[in-house]
Amino acid sequence: MSGYVYYPGCSLKGNAKHYEESILPVFKEIDLPLEELEDWNCCGATAYFSVDDRMAAAICGRNLSLAEKMQKDIIAPCAGCFLTLKKSNKFLAGGSEKARKILGALDKAGCSYGGKVDVKHPLQVLVQEDILERIKARVTRPLAGLKVACYYGCQLVRPFTDFDDPDYPMTLDRLMAAIGAEPVDYSAKTRCCGGSLTGTIEEVGLRLNYILLKEAKKKGADVIATICPLCQFNLEILQDKMVKKYKDDITIPILYFSQLLGLGLGLSKNTLGFSRSIIDLKPMWGKIENGGRR
Amino acid sequence: MEIQRKVKYEEELDRTFSEVIKTMSGDNELDHCIQCGTCSSSCPMSVYMDYPPRKIIALVKNGFKDEALRSFTIWLCPSCYTCQVRCPAKIKITDVMYALKRLAIQEKVYPSRFSIPVLDREMSKMIAKNGRNSELWVVLKLYLKSRKPLGLLKMAPMGLKLMKTGRMSLKKESIKDKKQLRTLLKALKEEA
Ligand code: SF4
Ligand code: SF4
DSSP states (O other): OOSEEEOOHHHHHTTTHHHHHHHHHHHHHTTOOOEEOTTOOOOOHHHHHHHOHHHHHHHHHHHHHHHHHTTOEEEOOSHHHHHHHHHHHHHHHTOOHHHHHHHHHHHHTTOOOOSOOOEEOHHHHHTSHHHHHHHHHTOSSOOTTOEEEEEOTTTTTSSSOSSSOSSSOOHHHHHHHHTTOEEOOOTTTTSOOOTTHHHHSHHHHHHHHHHHHHHHHHTTOSEEEESOHHHHHHHHHTHHHHHHHHTOOOOOOEEEHHHHHHHHTTOOGGGTTGGGOSSOOHHHHHHHHTTSOO | OOOOOOSOOGGGSOTTHHHHHHHHTSSOOGGGOOOOOHHHHHOTTGGGOSSOHHHHHHHHHTTOHHHHHTOSHHHHOOOOOHHHHHOTTOOOHHHHHHHHHHHHHHTTOSOTTOHHHHHHHHHHHHHHHHSSOOHHHHHHHHHHHTTOHHHHHHHHHHHHHHHHTTOOOOOOOOOSOHHHHHHHHHHHHHHO
């Protein structure tokens, strides 16, 4: 397939609007403008695989078929969508009896799928050598002095990653370094945020996220860069509760990596969705504008 | 104190169970498990689980259907795949958890007000109907169906923060071609 089509998924149209508001301008800036997949449907997330795996694969099949008609590969910024689409794609190509039946149903519904589409995460595309060079050449506002904890979470690097390590990935660290920021050695970078547990069993969700924030603080990070809407939400939304519960000031901004990238590429601060941050960004701006540690 | 037997006799086990889960989780070679415990020690949730992943695999392998399906473990697993990528026997442990969840939902053996299966079900229903899920509506349903309306009050400050930053939408999202989705899901039922 030649070129990419953008699959937003439900989050980037909902609470993760600022992910969309930053990833699209960044791709445009590096000459890879993305167009949205027409009439895409929800990928089903982890929920559908817990209820009905055939339907889960079928609804992903519809998205893959839409992209195939456009002869494009999919770019899915939400790590949950990325994994779900990738997993279904692999399953549908596997040739099992079950897969054949699902492909048959897709046929009947007028969305046949021939298995030609690849599913990628934007990070994976941005760290390809030629593109990373392009980015480096176009940095106009280096984020010197900003210490970033790069948080990969689970679904991007496990279990299917072919572009980075499942335990200690480094691609996002390299990308952040390319725009002049200083990645810290964040040992919790692939520890789970608990996914929807924050909403269902809060005491467990709180503790999991506290561990992640605490570790970033310990390493001296000014900000955590995320690649997934669910991680971003979990890490950000309960910070005030954690401060109270654990009597520990773990307050730290949680941004999308694309927001920082846009900043480095010199895009306007006002168009990258920073106003959607629930955590006060003032201390972080101080670090960047001073061009170094205080 | 009453003395209770903790271990089952052979005739009390369900010997077909491991085959069922093997198939449901995608031809998974559960017999290759060497009970090394790498999965349990890697699992970020194991401190909260009644049976850590190693034990779940042992339960499934040996036919302890009830224990596995009624475990707290399967609902605590957010599918982080850490166990799966580390297992030296290449067992797809996360997929076993998924299969157990599906079977527990099918056989209705989970605490009825336990909100994780409720969330999974409500989201799936919404997607089957509209093709997309609307965050706010899923959350509302979750609390109503799991009969925890008070939980909603607790969520209010969170909602407010999202509202203030323009991150909460009241709109019910939907795809245009719902007919195609219906045809697809119907065709899928017929193929089963
Ligand atoms: S890591 Fe694999 S082999 Fe080891 S106990 Fe777990 S399932 Fe068995
Ligand atoms: S996938 Fe589930 S069982 Fe495996 S390590 Fe993660 S939380 Fe534990």
